[in-house]
Amino acid sequence: MPNQRRQRKIQSPPPMDGFKPYGVRMKNMEKVILLFEEYEAIRLIDHEDLNQEEAAARMDVSRPTFTRIYKKARQTVAKALVEGKALLIEGGTYISENYWVRCGKCSKLTTAPDPVQNCPHCHSDKMKNIHQPE
Ligand SMILES: [Zn+2]
Structure with a gap:
């Protein structure tokens, strides 16, 4: 399909939905959105310490595409930090x-190759599906 964006492969989702600034009133707090693939780019470069070539290969994207994703990710995180905004991690064009x-x-x-019925931490069956493989 011509105009379809290539999906970016994500290995690990964030353990939380986002971050809130400490010491800033929640009322009227503005939010910025970090896409899942932008989170993954920061995770691979700044947490796993890969170079951009390796990170692009892991996400199955070209090097220039990776550079673009990573740059936007850092700009979004900087905006949240500098301007005191909440950071939500959601959405994007990705596969896992x-x-x-x-x-x-x-x-x-919890991430697993098979569907999860019960929480491995507290055994609750109130599990909310965030993503499933195609
Ligand atoms: Zn649980």
Whole structure:
């Protein structure tokens, strides 16, 4: 399909839905959105310490595409830090080989290659599906 954006491969989703500034009133707090693939770019470069070539290969995108994703990711994180905005991590154009499921009781995130019925941390069955492989 011509105009379809190539999907970016994500290995690990964030353990939380986002961040809130400490010491700033929640009322009227503005939000910025970090896409899942932008989070993954920061994770691979700044947490796993890969170079951009390696990170692009992991996400199955070209090097220039990776550079663009990573730059926008850093700009979004900087905006949240500098301007005191909440950072939500959601959305994007991505694929993952794992199910991502969040527990409705303890809020912990589980990733697994098979569907998850019960939380491995608190055994609750109130699991919310965030992502499933195609
Ligand atoms: Zn749980």
